[in-house]
Amino acid sequence: MKVRYFAWMKRTVGLAEEEVTLPADVTTVGELVAWLRQRSGGHAEALAEGAAFGAAVDKRTVPFDAKLAGAQEVAFFPPFTGG
Amino acid sequence: MKVRYFAWMKRTVGLAEEEVTLPADVTTVGELVAWLRQRSGGHAEALAEGAAFGAAVDKRTVPFDAKLAGAQEVAFFPPFTGG
């Protein structure tokens, strides 16, 4: 599964994207966040509890309790500031 | 003093404008309307009581009780329909 980071999260993690293989007990976006935090200090900081960020699964915004089954791409990003 | 008519009022009166010399007892726009009605059948129809029209004195919209003293041009017109 591909994980992507945008805006300041990309800089803090130090990666625009990475391929991950999920352990069997990581089944929701929220569980993925907790699991990714352990990968590096950058991950821990970008995905810290209480930080304002959202997620998309296969390019659709989802809540953190969304299931990952079948997902090809999960993205994390700060609040949108377009327009 | 010049009197001007616009839109359908111009056609009904049969004139775009005319020069008039007011009698001394015609001092307001409303009195001018009553006085003009006597000039022709077209005037009477266009300026009929109850017809929806407005007036301007020297190119500013005014109520019918506005004074004519010093006016150079009085105009009569149906409700505006621009835009």
Add this chain to the structure above:
Amino acid sequence: MTVRVQESDFDVGAELDRLTSSNRRIGGLAVFVGLVRELHVREGYHRDRIDALTLEHYPGMTEAALEEIEAEAHRRWPLEATVIVHRYGRLEPGDRIVLVAVGSPHREAAFEACEFLVDWLKTKAPFWKLEDTPKGEKWVGAHAGDDRAAARWVKK
């Protein structure tokens, strides 16, 4: 602040470029372009097809009325730039009638002032529309909805 009343068409892109050039404080530009519709639809009622529309106006008074409306918008909202261009003469379906553009640091002010200008110019600027339809000529009556729209902006 610019007001123009003209028979010829206008170039929307060029007008907007003129409005924003050399002003770096404009964050939002709200624009309205009025066009001649082929079918006159009003309050859900489809009237005759329109072959042409002839706009008559009151030279001198028109410009003064539009400038007053524009000045009122600048008093009510923090605007950086405004332009109103209104055409007169004979127009056909699809032709542009009017352009109202408002630049402000904030989009909310730009939108509100643009709507205000469109509402007010419909009821306060001396223009009259004559429709040329297959059944003959017909003067457009004032639209009750326009008066209601303009009344929204009356200061209590």
Add this chain to the structure above:
Amino acid sequence: MTVRVQESDFDVGAELDRLTSSNRRIGGLAVFVGLVRELHVREGYHRDRIDALTLEHYPGMTEAALEEIEAEAHRRWPLEATVIVHRYGRLEPGDRIVLVAVGSPHREAAFEACEFLVDWLKTKAPFWKLEDTPKGEKWVGAHAGDDRAAARWVKK
């Protein structure tokens, strides 16, 4: 219905001509053009001067999000034509960022739908702004006012 996300500038006049050509039912065109301001003014507070703004987005998701917003506007209002063009990449003060244009038989629907689209795209389309200021780079935070503006349109 058209959505485009592009690095290059757009031509407002040409976009509007494309929108209205061959449609004689459009009586009003409401348009919004967002521009890069030199000073970031928010809630009355003047921030640093901006030398440049870099817009990052999420290719694929951006287009899908804009198309969804556009479709929602068509469900809510009787619209004849809409176009949304949003730029990404490096922009300087005075540059155009976004164009939203809505054509409808009625100006009220055009204005409402245009405001709706601008409010929603600010909160639902994946764009992020990085400001280049004399004091260094700064990511623009989400604006509480934008969320409030978008919340106006939530169907109860």
